[in-house]
Amino acid sequence: MIIRKLSPTYSIIALLGCGIIRLSKSKGKPMSISKISSELFHKLVGLAALELTAAEGAYLLTEMNHQLSSVNALLQVPLEEGIQPTLHGIQCLGAGPRADVWQPFPTPGEILAGAPEIEDGMFAVPDVKGAK
């Protein structure tokens, strides 16, 4: 196994990508009662960094389409005029994010002790494909 060292602050989210992703050429296309195709499903599986057995894949695709039947009810909802999307039901009344100031964790050894593999005080992983 090729070992590549990553600092404890490394996040794999950067590799997987997060937020909005492009799946198809259907951008802007009006939505009707849709089903998730097998082709699109397998694309999602790859993007989600998953692997499925054939039986598991068949079950999950069926369930996704059943859930989509419920979700499609939203397309029938008469939206109130001027309604704005809300990310929280209640307005966040907290103090807001803390100042972005680095603070050392008191016991980094506890963090590293939980890692599957470490080397020289860093998380160890196989190399990234194609990386030099």
Added chain:
Amino acid sequence: MSLNQLSALEVAAQVRAGDMSAREALEASLAQIHAVDGQQGSLDQKQLGPAEEQKVHAFIRLTEDLARQQADEVDRKISAGEDPGMLAGVPVSIKDIFTLQGIETTAASRILYNFKPPYTATPVQKLINAGALILGKVNLDEFTFGSSSESSAFKPAPNNPWDPSRVPGGSSGGSTASVAAEEVALSLGTDTSGSIRQPAAFCGVVGLKPTYGRVSRYGLMAFSSSLDCPGPIARNVSDAALMLQVIAGNDPKDSTSSLVPTSNYLDALNQGVKGLRVGLSPDYAHLFYPDFETGELAMESIQKEISQAVQHAASVLADLGAEIVENVPLPNAKYSIPTYFVVSRVEAASNLHRFDGVKYGYRTPVEVDDLQDLIRRTRAEGFGSEVKLRILMGMYLSSEGYAANYYQRALKVRAMIRRDFERAFDPHGGHRLDVILTPTTATTSFKRNDVFGNTVRMQYSDQMTVSANHAGLPAVSVPGGLDADNLPIGIQFIGPDFREDLILRAGYAYEQATLDEAWRSVRPAVLRQEVAK
């Protein structure tokens, strides 16, 4: 009456007065766990014999040594004349989704089977600081994804103490089962779409979802960050108020935890319901279930005994001086599950990217080609089917080309669900409600494996509870009777923002007025079996 039947308030009062030691409370609780709980949940599933099938199986891990240290510290404080805290000597279980420093915290998932967090969740720390005894971590649906606790990777999944062939509900099923079976007096749960209230209803206990931000989420593994709420589970309303008093409040470690001051929830209980305006809505009288071909929602009736229990509760409250307001419109409640399918899956998919076999938890033992192969195999082996389903659905619904029609639209419908409640609670509006009374669930507990696998039907068991999550409102489920099969019925009170005092008042008034009703003398089946031995 055994020590395990005492309420948390009674235990704390006796311990604080020196009439009972914390050690005595602890040993009684451990004895009950050893008598009724049976095999703890583990990844190494064994075939269960007939006797084990009748056990509760609430726990994944007991923390006896930790609890003994805590009990000794409480007893030392009593001897030294120091204040041991509001929960002195009270046995508590913790849903295994909250971190506890140095103790395995699994989220009931293989991918975290060996994770020992380096810090403790704020609500757990507050319980410890108040003198509670942490007896152990209890089972749940994997990452809280479910409504029956059957999706846990740690088997056996918990059973319902009222009928062990049935589910305790979920995802806080281990929590509610451990409280109902008198293994502990209190449990810390979480509620994203009803995961405290639905299993509380199924297990005949009290479960409270606080206002979003009322209790810190620091140390709670995130499922749906805009919906998740930690909250108390107890056998009566007073104990739920006591526990909320301990865990509520602002936390600098959670930027969404509220700065709104907490109330005195215990003092509020005795204020009664005279003059309180209690709403009933026809939109909570039915279940709306989708046609898989057309997507249209068809109406289904809820269990008749549950409707009757709600009507009975309304008449009890009316007799106590509450004003019952009927026909309160909450028309968008029927879209709460479709909205939840979108919001929760998108947030879950984002939160679950962090589990990759690099920093903690499970890593595939097989030889891999590169880092991405490692991540794929780890997640494939570490996550259960329900988790994979939520990730895939969340990625689909938030992807370009689909997000505008699904995610953005769901956020608007969520705002409309919220607006319905704002109108109902508006002090200058047509209804001017203080609380809304509804069923907690459409049915009582179902048989194991009857629903599991049908992810849509399972999700719709949260139809009556999830709107409060969308709106961020506090809601409590209290026991409201038994059906013909002696299965518990839950009734729910929903209140305005940060008015946990109001829903607790209503619940307490109903509870106290019905203490003499015959159904309250019926005990859960696993406890009746214990007496018979």
